Amino acid sequence: MPVSWALSDGWSLTVAPSVDWFGEKSASNGESRVWGAMVSGVKQCGCGNRLGVGLGVYDQIEKTSVFPVVIVDWRPNDRWRLVNPLPSGPTGAAGLELDYRSVRFRLNDRALAPGGVGEESGVPLFLRVTRNLGPQMALNLYGGAVVGGKLRLEDASGNLIKKQSFKTAPLIGVSLVGRF
Template identity: 45%
Template sequence: MKSINFGAKRRTFIPSIGVACLLSVCQIAMAQPAAPGVTVTSLGITGLNQFDTGLGSGGSFNWQDASANLNVTKQFTNQFAAGVNVRYNYQNWKWSSPTAFNGRGPWSSIETPALGMNFYYALSPEWRLGFVPTVEWSGESGTGTGGTATYGAVMSAARRFSKDLTLGFGAGVFRQIDQTKVFPYLIVNWNITDKLRLSNPLPAGPSGGAGLELSYALTDKWTLAGGGAYRSYRFRLNDTGPVPGGIGQNKFVPLFGRLSYQLARTTRVDLYAAATVGGNLSVVDASGNTPYSDSYKTGVAAALSLSHRF
């Protein structure tokens, strides 16, 4: 995930571990504008493992996630910047006797390619507006793109009150396959001290808002942080599983810790540990009914990410 914060003392590129996405463009609406004609390109690669997690009705699951994200943004004028974001995400799920799903895993692997654009306009030196439309195709392997699209946009407005404080408000509107989702969120970038900072760690997008993270600079190269968010995403199931052509859904709250090391001025490694709480897995069949649904116990996940700005 990329995050460039307006009023910050440095530009930071943070991958997400949203356990299916604590990862992808955050609030460039808060970014310090580059000089006209400058293009910034960033690349992020993340691997994640959700360890074996118990289901409320019996059984368990675990899954692994691999993601790659490329963003290119150009500053066309002092006021206007625009760019494109390309992302690919792959998850591999494994199940052990899931009682609520008749002992059979409701899905196996999920693929999610995504394409987005970002537009930012500075009304004044203090105010900046953002508009980020996105479309992604999320489905179990073998589904293809038919009936898998999630599309919509995030809109934001942020005001710089001082060199250390930017606040704003945003809202996302997305059609998640067969369900429309609307959510508001706060934009926060506050350098509380030279070392302590409160900000948004995630991109607002189809799976939810930007969350909050408190970070502390241990040294010039090492940063320790912790935060949380709410995530919810839906994906189409293939025709060979227990619910042919249905829809799977995963909802949870990831609470995470982050340890980061700045390898170079534009390259960073992030190690994440997370607890997923309030989780729920469900399946909607082709008729719109929900034959299977189950909560899951607090899970533990770990992720490693490499991000680089060109």
């Protein structure tokens, strides 16, 4: 639930708190919670273009992450738009960014490391193409890859059990979005 304040000279300040749960089936909900907030300042430029910077701070299961974010909503003409398309969250905004993703998740009590933590990290590179299906609907197609991927497994005490790199992995996705 983001909250924004209009400031002077076309600037706005936004605070976007979030809470989510990342865990295997039957993992403890209380120990699978990820929460934090994104704080950003954005300047409204000419022709509806917007540029800004932000900072994300998230408690990600026994680890705190702090990272900068560049915010872009630029329309060079009526047909093209360069934008950070997805909302902020525990793994950051998505789209136009220099980003190293890290997602930690709680393991259940039947895993290799009962009650431990798994972590996947890497650099997502992708492109989104959107087709508007009318004023209220849009179809999004995503394609790309995760490079520099790593998997990490920790026991319930936070001790490293195993760390492994993985090869470039493809990303594909389709979403149908309604705007109401």
